[in-house]
Amino acid sequence: MVRFLAAIALCAAVPALGACAAETAAPGIEPMFADVEPESSDTSPDISAEQQRAFFVRASDGTEPSSPQCDGRGVLILASVQLWADEVPDRLARELAADPRAEFTYPGQCRSLRDRDNGDPIYPVYIDFGNDIDALCDAAASHPGGTTRLLRNVYDDVMPC
Helix, strand or coil: CCCHHHHHHHHHHHHHHCCCCCHHHCCCCCCCCCCCCCCCCCCCCCCCCHHHHCCCCCCCCCCECCCCCCCEEEEEEEEEEEECCCCHHHHHHHHHHCCCCEEEECCCCCCCCCEECCCCCEEEEEEECCCCCCHHHHHHHCCCEEEEEEEEEECCCCCCC
């Protein structure tokens, strides 16, 4: 509950966050960055509907987060936008505009994605290649700085390329 209240205070203090994610969390629902490790091992997203509401952020162009399945599909991560960074909605919109195929998702959508850095939630901006690993690796070669990942509900750093 203390983290929830701290997040609300930060939202009020940093108006650049726009539609601040923590404002939509119901009292008593621990934000995602609480140290909770779900037990699920299926391919559905690894976060609950309550956690998605707690971390909802809309890009300034109106784009909402996607909810990809954690079924082993390959993604190319183009950028990682931290929740507490300045101008999150604008930064998400800029990163999405860099490639028309790009989308972004919630921190920790699948366990194989980093959900935070120094305690701050991370929104990955990515291109989904499904099961086409060859296309994923070809795209990675043309996106210096991009990171490849398999979306799975396993804590790992598997980079297929």
